[in-house]
Amino acid sequence: MNTSVTLRDIAKALNLSISTISKALNDSHEIGAETKQKVLDYAKEHHYSPNRMAKGLKEGKTRTIGVVVCSLDNNVIAQMLDGIHKACTDKSYQIIIMQSKESEKLETACLELLYAGGVDGILISPAYETINFNYLLSLQKSGIPVVLFDRLIDQIHTHKVGADNFKGAYEATMHLINNGYRKIAHLNTNTILSIATDRLNGYKQALADSGIEVRPELLRSCNYTGATTLNENLEQAIKDYMSMEDKPDAIFTATDQISTKCLVILNKLGYRIPEDIALIGFTNTDLAEAMNPPMSTVYQPAFEIGQLAAEKLISLIERKNFDEGFETVMLPTQVQVRASSQPKK
Numbered sequence: 001m002n003t004s005v006t007l008r009d010i011a012k013a014l015n016l017s018i019s020t021i022s023k024a025l026n027d028s029h030e031i032g033a034e035t036k037q038k039v040l041d042y043a044k045e046h047h048y049s050p051n052r053m054a055k056g057l058k059e060g061k062t063r064t065i066g067v068v069v070c071s072l073d074n075n076v077i078a079q080m081l082d083g084i085h086k087a088c089t090d091k092s093y094q095i096i097i098m099q100s101k102e103s104e105k106l107e108t109a110c111l112e113l114l115y116a117g118g119v120d121g122i123l124i125s126p127a128y129e130t131i132n133f134n135y136l137l138s139l140q141k142s143g144i145p146v147v148l149f150d151r152l153i154d155q156i157h158t159h160k161v162g163a164d165n166f167k168g169a170y171e172a173t174m175h176l177i178n179n180g181y182r183k184i185a186h187l188n189t190n191t192i193l194s195i196a197t198d199r200l201n202g203y204k205q206a207l208a209d210s211g212i213e214v215r216p217e218l219l220r221s222c223n224y225t226g227a228t229t230l231n232e233n234l235e236q237a238i239k240d241y242m243s244m245e246d247k248p249d250a251i252f253t254a255t256d257q258i259s260t261k262c263l264v265i266l267n268k269l270g271y272r273i274p275e276d277i278a279l280i281g282f283t284n285t286d287l288a289e290a291m292n293p294p295m296s297t298v299y300q301p302a303f304e305i306g307q308l309a310a311e312k313l314i315s316l317i318e319r320k321n322f323d324e325g326f327e328t329v330m331l332p333t334q335v336q337v338r339a340s341s342q343p344k345k
Contacts, residue, residue: 005046014042065313066114067097068107068124075284076256076302077125080150083306084123091314093120100127102225108135115139121313125150128191128224145316149309150302151193152328159312160328163300165195165282168333169202172280172298173252175335177210180344181250181278183218185241187234187262188254190221199254199282218248222258230257235265242271249344250274253281260285263295263340279340282333293339301331 007025011018016035024031024039025048031039042048065088069077081097088095096114100107107127112135114122122144124136133155140146140158148160176184186203189196204214218241222233241248253259259281266273273279273293280296288295308329 005043005048010039010042010046010048014038061120061317062118063092064094064096064117064119065310065317066111066117066119066122067095068100068110068114068122069097070102070125070127071099072097074256075286076150076300079284079302080125080306080309083303083308084310085306086303087307087310087314093310093314100130102127102129104130104132111135111139115142115144119144120317121145121147123147123149123309123313126153126193128189128193128196131192145313147309147313147316149305151195153193157326159309159316159326161305161309161312162195162328162330163305163333164330165198165333166202166205168282168298168300168335169199169252169254170206171202171333171335172282172296173203173206174210175296175337176250176252176278176280176341177206177212179278179341181341182212183215183246183248183250184212185218185220185248185251186254187220187222187237187251187258189224189258191224196254203252217244224255224257231261231265234258234261235269238262238265238269242269242277248277250278250280250341253279253283255281256283256285259283259295259297260287260291263291267292273340274342275345278342278344280335288336288338291340296338296341297336299334299336301333304331 007018007021011021020031021039024036025043067084071077084095096117096119098110098114100110104127107130111122122139124146133153136146136156146156146158148156148158150162152160152162173184186200188200207214220237223229251262253262260283262281263279266277271277282298282300284299284302288297
């Protein structure tokens, strides 16, 4: 049985009008400091909680934000969600988190549910499979603000917050080159999203600036739709690389899951890292230091990406900075050097 205290209950107990109680709780200048404090103390003591639904109907807002991500079992995504949660809590917004599992169909279903639930705005990191963004565009046209984070696309005009993937990939590849590796393979995902193309282009630019030709046979795209498929793709790619006559001496991996799984598979197949093949990849895992060997990584400011994206969305919902135009913010990455990419002997 719900016995929560209402405005009417507080008004009756303190012998004040409901209007006075409401204004006091909303910190109105019309109410004196002493009365305000008396109301706040009573509300706190009796665990008063405003009816969010009723408040939302009155304000025309639910103070709820929908967040769509690829998957929750991902270090980078978990850290971004922490940042989103911090920004939303600071501004008294709730979040509803949904997973697309890299499926365009499931992503659309998530968005439909969030729209039906009356969210005030959408934060989305699109699925790798998604190539049609019409539903997102239709949400925007209907007045729902949308902000993209992590995985960015050109098809939607809005605020976008991500990592500087081109620079991160460039610096990781240059690190390998400077350590004596010249035959560098690249493992990426099969997607049109900028996260993949920017990292591929950063890799290619580092090779070009070092006078190294891009070898198409050293570029592989992995299917990201499921863990089993990804594992199979990765294992096959590594076996193919290592059976080449002119095999690679290093691998640069483009995503969190590819990076960690690649190290596991190389160990499983009995290759010594970095003696047989060096490795560096994008991943924010806290376990990089504890891996065998400790893994060189490109670290993304994931928490900050989530926090800033949420702040941008809340500013759109509250129509602050609405006339300033949309921004694309690329936060800097950081190469963290460990044993897996030590100088070539």
